Amino acid sequence: MTDVYDDYRDEFRKRVLAGRPRTILEVGAGDGAFLRTVAGQVDRLAGLDPDAMNVANLKMEGFEAVEGVAERLPFADGEFDIVVFSFTPHHTSDWNAALNEAMRVARNGIEILDVWYDESIADQRTTLALDRWYKTIDRRLGLVHHDCLTPGALLQPVIARPDITFDYACRRIASSLDMAETLEHGRTKLAKVDNDPALARAFEEIMAAGRRDGMSDEGAILMTIEKRR
Ligand SMILES: C[S@@+](CC[C@H](N)C(=O)[O-])C[C@H]1O[C@@H](n2cnc3c(N)ncnc32)[C@H](O)[C@@H]1O
DSSP states (O other): OOOHHHHHHHHHHHHHHTTOOSEEEEESOTTSHHHHHHTTSSSEEEEEESOHHHHHHHHHTTOEEEEOBTTBOOSOTTOEEEEEEESOGGGOSOHHHHHHHHHHHEEEEEEEEEEEOOTTSHHHHHHHHHHHHHHHHHHHTTOOOOOOOOHHHHHGGGTTOTTEEEEEEEEOOOOBOOHHHHHHHHHHHHHTTTTOHHHHHHHHHHHHHHHHHOOBOOEEEEEEEEEOO
16 A cells, blocks of 8 residues: 555655756755655755755765755755755744745745645544644654644745745545554653653543544645746
8 A cells, every 4th residue: 555645745746847947955855755756857956954864875875965954055046946845844943944045045936745634624633633742742852843834834934025926735645544553653652751641641632532533644735936037
């Protein structure tokens, strides 16, 4: 069975390549999952990540890779046709700075892929609650891991600019979460914060809602922000 992420990534790849960019920078390249989907299809493909180990691995795989953060990109104005964020916006410490930096470095515009939940559906609301619970623990452990950004929050840093156009699609492939696996993951996560009683209670409530309403895999938002010319 294919992971829902494979489908979201495939649709994103097509969206990124639709305008035939010659040069692409990915901000927050991680282990290269996005870079691999477009490798060989542009003249210049670069990845930036704050994690030195990620950067070293990307270089070993043959990618142009640079250590740095989204909020201060070490590139010239308009150096890349497009700048990509793939599952990275909710990891940045300052999305406003990150998107404005990407706009500076992009000649044509920005492509974004990130997690999205359909809050109009009960089984998505329970999964969103679970996602927030996981991230509460991650933050307690010192990670930068924010709640997923809504379409409005993603656009907010540039919404008043007269020189952009944008469009986005919210996608969701209906697929149920395995409750036994979810319970197991949750317990493992809880152990990392010494089974904190408030977090344990919150987890029980989320699982009870999940047994009642179901839980489903996350959806994805795919967004394009273009510079008008
Ligand atoms: C969920 S991973 C996404 C990896 C990859 N883009 C993909 O599509 O699978 C998030 C990445 O964002 C990076 N990251 C975290 N904070 C960042 C920041 N402030 N600027 C740039 N990247 C950041 C992390 O190191 C991590 O590699």
